[in-house]
Amino acid sequence: MAVGRYHRQEIFYPIGSEGQKKLQQGRVCIIGIGALGASVANMLAQAGVGYLRLIDRDIVELTNLQRQALFTEADVEQQLPKAEAAREHIAQMNSEIEIEAVIADVNPYNVEKFITDVDIVVDGLDNLETRYLLNEACDKHKIRYVYGGVVGSGGMMMNILPGETPCLECLLGPLPEEGSYDTCDTVGVISPITNIVASYEAAETMKLLLDSESVCRQAISMDAWDSYTEFFDVDKDPECPVCGKHQYTRLEHRQKNYTASLCGHDAYQITPEDDGTFDYDAVVTALEGEGEVKRNRFFTTFKNDEADLKLFPDGRAIINSVPSGDEAQKIFAKYIDR
């Protein structure tokens, strides 16, 4: 008799054929499909996790190929959104699972809808602000959150199990000021560490889906260049605003047009509140009379003497080459939110 594609996992005794069935019923949301997220998505798809939601706001760029598995030069040429490029590549490897690609920026308006119908949320993010927001949303809805982060040659990983373990804010403390800590845009990052952290994240996700006794309850810190891996205990802070007091200030902080600087891109992203009234076709038609417009199946670019922007069907825009968030807001108000 021919053996199935999951044979080597089914004869691995902590999983077995029962465990394999559980993995196939598992629902996982991966937020951020860069180096970490693409690697985790690939491993969970190989393992046969039945449903994967892949969320990312960015387009595949040439500088991503140095570390982000799955993507190709053709994706860069076609300017494919990362979520969609990852979905297409993974679907070729495993057509038996369901993969949803979501091209979106995770923010206070939409985060809850992305995480409340899955078993586990996996962190593939590149910025702390969104992680802190996600930490609040996962605590509020009691969703298990597999945190992972990398910078330079180092990384960290921890399972955040609401009601059971400390949370991200217990581990990292209050959100540090922007610019006061290293990021991949300032000190770089190498692919071996992203793969190490992604491997821990994928293994922990599989164990959580199986309710395994081997789920790690410590934080893990590692470095691929200095060659170490350390496991350490984190104390739950009873005064923690998130897991101690259940105060969700970021989740409840909703600006009218949520503005974020895109680190390393000389650009600002503006996300309007999704009230269902945004008419993408009408806005693109109006832009056609005011400058150079290029529309593909995922987004529209617009350029004239004053503005250089990229507009997505959900109303989100990336305003390029502006000195400040205020300037970006002005362009957004004039050309999109009019």
Ligand SMILES: [Zn+2]
């Ligand atoms: Zn906490």
